[in-house]
Amino acid sequence: MSITITDELLKEFKDRMHISHTSEDDNLKRLLSFSAIAIKSSCGEFDIYGEKDTDVRGKELVFERTRYVYNDALEYFEDNFLSQITSLGISLIPESDEDATI
Secondary structure: OOOOOOOOHHHHHHHHHHOOOOOOOOHHHHHHHHHHHHHHHHHHOOOOOOOOHHHHHHHHHHHHHHHHOOOOOHHHHHHHHHHHHHHHHHHHOOOOHOOOOO
């Protein structure tokens, strides 16, 4: 499974990270794709290019996870963003599952 990362999304991430060179573009796209897969796996489906609240929050987590990976600090990401990961995951539970009893 892979997620296509557009040049526009890459630019948005690079602007945020203050990266101006292009020598790492392929690697950054790969890291963004891996992060999107990881966040979707943890939280549920969202559209990284979407405008809904959950899409924007999902993209934010993808960017933050990618920042941690880029800086060789992935082991700290989950602890530092646990509340946001949990909140997004709860927000992405399909409505039909919210009423289910355990």
